[in-house]
Amino acid sequence: MRKSKQKSLFTFICVAPSVILFTIFMLIPTINIFWMSLLKWGGLSANKKFVGLSNFIKLFSDLNFIRSLQNTLFLIVIVTLVTISFALVFAAILTREKLKGQNILRIVFYIPNILSVVVISAIFSAVYDPSNGLLNTIVGLFQPENWKTIKFLGNPDIVVYSIAGAMIWQAIGYYMVMYMASMSSISIHLYEAADLEGASKIKQFFDITLPLIWTNIRTTLTFFVISSINLSFLFVKVMTTGGPDGASETVLSYLYKQAYDNASYGYGMAIGAVVFVVSFLLSAVINHVTKRDVIQF
Amino acid sequence: MKKINLYKVFVYVALFSLFISIIIPVAWVFMASIKENAEFYTSPWNLPKGFYFQNFINAFEKAKMGEYFLNSVILTGLSLIILLVVSVPAAYVLARYEFKFKKLINILYMAGLFINVNYIVVPIFLMLLNWDNILYKYLNVEFFLNNIFVLAIIYAATGIPFTIYLLQSYFKTISKSYEDAACIDGCDYFQTMIKIMIPLAKPSIITVILFNFLAFWNEYIIALTMLPNSNKTLPVGVVNLYQASRGKAEYGMLYAGLVIVMLPTLILYILVQRKLTEGMTVGGIKD
Numbered sequence: 001m002r003k004s005k006q007k008s009l010f011t012f013i014c015v016a017p018s019v020i021l022f023t024i025f026m027l028i029p030t031i032n033i034f035w036m037s038l039l040k041w042g043g044l045s046a047n048k049k050f051v052g053l054s055n056f057i058k059l060f061s062d063l064n065f066i067r068s069l070q071n072t073l074f075l076i077v078i079v080t081l082v083t084i085s086f087a088l089v090f091a092a093i094l095t096r097e098k099l100k101g102q103n104i105l106r107i108v109f110y111i112p113n114i115l116s117v118v119v120i121s122a123i124f125s126a127v128y129d130p131s132n133g134l135l136n137t138i139v140g141l142f143q144p145e146n147w148k149t150i151k152f153l154g155n156p157d158i159v160v161y162s163i164a165g166a167m168i169w170q171a172i173g174y175y176m177v178m179y180m181a182s183m184s185s186i187s188i189h190l191y192e193a194a195d196l197e198g199a200s201k202i203k204q205f206f207d208i209t210l211p212l213i214w215t216n217i218r219t220t221l222t223f224f225v226i227s228s229i230n231l232s233f234l235f236v237k238v239m240t241t242g243g244p245d246g247a248s249e250t251v252l253s254y255l256y257k258q259a260y261d262n263a264s265y266g267y268g269m270a271i272g273a274v275v276f277v278v279s280f281l282l283s284a285v286i287n288h289v290t291k292r293d294v295i296q297f
Numbered sequence: 298m299k300k301i302n303l304y305k306v307f308v309y310v311a312l313f314s315l316f317i318s319i320i321i322p323v324a325w326v327f328m329a330s331i332k333e334n335a336e337f338y339t340s341p342w343n344l345p346k347g348f349y350f351q352n353f354i355n356a357f358e359k360a361k362m363g364e365y366f367l368n369s370v371i372l373t374g375l376s377l378i379i380l381l382v383v384s385v386p387a388a389y390v391l392a393r394y395e396f397k398f399k400k401l402i403n404i405l406y407m408a409g410l411f412i413n414v415n416y417i418v419v420p421i422f423l424m425l426l427n428w429d430n431i432l433y434k435y436l437n438v439e440f441f442l443n444n445i446f447v448l449a450i451i452y453a454a455t456g457i458p459f460t461i462y463l464l465q466s467y468f469k470t471i472s473k474s475y476e477d478a479a480c481i482d483g484c485d486y487f488q489t490m491i492k493i494m495i496p497l498a499k500p501s502i503i504t505v506i507l508f509n510f511l512a513f514w515n516e517y518i519i520a521l522t523m524l525p526n527s528n529k530t531l532p533v534g535v536v537n538l539y540q541a542s543r544g545k546a547e548y549g550m551l552y553a554g555l556v557i558v559m560l561p562t563l564i565l566y567i568l569v570q571r572k573l574t575e576g577m578t579v580g581g582i583k584d
Binding site for chain 2: 006018019086099125255
């Protein structure tokens with residue numbers, strides 16, 4: 001009897017602090033997003049008024065919000081597609097081929113993932129700089145006459161692609177390492193048999209590698225949705241602050257702006273609630289669409 | 298024969314392109330950090346003319362990077378300690394013992410993996426602001442905002458789901474016979490955990506420290522929001538430098554600041570890179 005009392009005291013002491021911290025700083029704020037989205041709350045004064053769904057109604061006729069949602073969805077799609085294709089190809093090369101300096105390559109490819117988004121944003125501002133950037137000076141070499149510098153971050157038509165470039169640069173190494181881990185568990189005999197049958201490397205990639213790591217790819221798709229929403233916010237916040245003229249605004253940067261610059265917290269939280277629901281729906285849809293029978297070998 | 302060569306060429310070209318597109322921008326920042334200001338008006342591809350160390354001195358003195366560096370060190374260290382003290386025992390108990398609400402807690406932490414800090418930074422800020430207002434009303438002090446210790450607790454809280462998830466799956470792989478032996482030798486629950494189980498889990502604890510170190514050291518948005526006054530962290534300080542450098546054209550100092558932010562993570566990474574990339578697959582991501 002004493003023993004069981006001691007045991008429950010022990011489990012309580014071990015688990016309680018983490019539950020308390022988690023509840024106060026993660027759970028309650030998350031619930032608060034949804035609660036606050038129903039309020040009209042005009043800033044630092046304690047002036048809160050329950051307004052039901054009116055924030056949401058306003059939201060869907062807010063063109064700036066719709067544009068930021070479009071930008072975010074566009075970034076999710078393009079960053080996922082490009083990153084996944086590069087990461088898969090490089091992972092396949094590094095696991096399947098015996099190359100010199102393979103280890104160094106793996107180490108270098110992962111570097112962007114350990115850098116702060118702040119650092120990457122500053123690096124890419126230098127790369128994209130219109131007058132003296134690394135990219136523009138290269139382009140300038142090939143077009144000496146009638147050449148205009150490309151305003152990667154200043155042109156509203158290009159800026160979203162520029163942000164995508166930085167996000168892809170940051171993500172390739174991470175997903176590559178992840179795919180390498182599951183690719184290296186594929187039995188080598190399968191490739192040997194394919195070689196004997198005369199299947200090309202490309203055919204092997206599509207018929208052996210891809211189907212066998214499909215579950216892993218599916219898991220990463222959810223990661224892509226969540227991390228693209230977040231990283232696009234951080235990159236935009238540091239590199240363009242949504243500009244020029246709102247052209248690179250993403251949902252979370254718009255949320256942050258509404259909350260801090262406009263001090264309209266209720267409205268900002270309505271954006272948060274929508275993003276929350278959209279990201280879950282998107283993950284669910286992707287999960288459903290990519291469902292295949294698990295292939296075993 | 299010819300076809301195989303073509304494939305090899307493709308492989309090398311692809312690898313080389315990615316290699317240089319990663320290494321050049323990073324190396325460029327290091328070069329730029331020792332350039333003099335006038336050099337930034339010539340081609341960015343020029344190598345630095347000399348070793349202009351003044352940039353770093355300026356960054357430390359004028360831009361207060363030294364102070365911010367210290368803040369970041371304290372903040373990261375403190376967050377890691379709080380996180381480990383809170384999470385390691387919880388992960389152990391969740392992996393080994395049956396108790397009421399265990400299932401609920403597990404579900405909450407699983408869901409917590411998907412809660413993102415960037416969404417909840419505004420509600421957390423408002424909550425702290427509210428607490429501060431109450432404190433101010435009755436005690437005439439402010440405590441929660443602009444406080445590095447409170448920020449460390451928030452960081453630790455945001456790291457809990459991932460850390461417990463990873464540690465828990467490691468504890469499950471450790472054989473129960475260690476605990477049985479300890480039980481026979483008369484260790485109580487606390488002793489068993491601290492003397493036997495935690496040392497056994499060292500590899501996964503190191504992985505957890507690495508990942509959270511990177512997350513905390515590089516974190517920007519929470520630090521920006523919770524420390525609105527002069528008490529800044531390194532990433533926030535660098536962004537300020539970056540925004541200021543556009544107007545004042547003090548590029549050298551900015552790149553020196555960037556080097557100060559990334560050097561610790563780069564050194565750590567090179568020392569433990571194998572651990573880090575292996576740790577990624579331990580985290581249960583592997584299917």
